[in-house]
């Protein structure tokens with residue numbers, strides 16, 4: 001209950017803050033495996049006009065907070081959400097999960113995973129793009 005209350009309050013705070021900063025831009029939340037999710041096809045289906053714009057102007061960059069090697073099992077951390085909303089679990093698709101450890105194999109799989117994500121993003125990028133990744137030192 002302690003964490004439930006903490007995160008519930010935090011969520012409301014973030015929504016309020018976002019509401020005060022929000023601009024009249026189009027936002028879309030897409031779920032999927034970031035190594036192969038087809039952003040263009042999904043956007044095209046959701047909002048054809050925006051899909052066309054994405055095809056011609058492309059994406060100027062991404063900001064991402066990726067997982068690290070063997071630190072967290074995100075499905076477990078958010079197990080309550082999968083139970084509450086009956087979301088399908090995809091534990092085996094997590095990049096760098098705790099359950100795979102931090103050994104040589106895990107590190108190699110992690111490099112493959114993050115490279116796969118960046119390569120999947122790259123096809124949507126305009127010529128002069130920026131990539132911001134949150135990194136833990």
Ligand SMILES: C[S@@+](CC[C@H](N)C(=O)[O-])C[C@H]1O[C@@H](n2cnc3c(N)ncnc32)[C@H](O)[C@@H]1O
Nearest residue numbers: 032033034035065066067068074075093094095
């Ligand atoms: C450090 S967290 C950042 C979460 C969120 N961006 C934030 O700032 O609160 C890393 C996220 O990457 C997600 N993730 C791991 N493997 C993934 C994959 N193959 N495709 C998409 N997301 C993945 C995890 O589930 C987790 O939510």
